[in-house]
């Protein structure tokens with residue numbers, strides 16, 4: 001029988017373990033480069049601009065705006081098939097990084113979603129990790 005639960009990260013995961021551990025405390029973490037100041041996301045072991053491995057971890061306020069989105073109306077996966085229609089969005093956080101996530105809490109995504117919409121992180125708890133989803137702010 002197919003697993004109808006939401007797919008979650010599996011561990012050990014060297015580059016993203018700290019990110020996922022912080023989600024349990026509802027901290028949306030991103031990195032900044034000590035050498036060049038770039039914002040780095042998703043979490044990894046080096047700066048994507050200069051290659052430095054000197055990265056600091058920071059906590060986002062979890063607020064941003066929708067860069068773009070799509071509305072998924074069909075999905076063959078046992079979990080996601082129960083979620084349609086749902087919004088898959090690229091959200092630009094105010095600290096300067098972009099995350100791929102869902103915008104939830106809309107009565108009618110086709111009517112209510114807009115590019116540029118302000119959103120705020122909404123945590124979906126799964127024990128040792130939480131998923132950063134977003135709701136309209």
Ligand SMILES: [Zn+2]
Nearest residue numbers: 033036047050
């Ligand atoms: Zn750098």
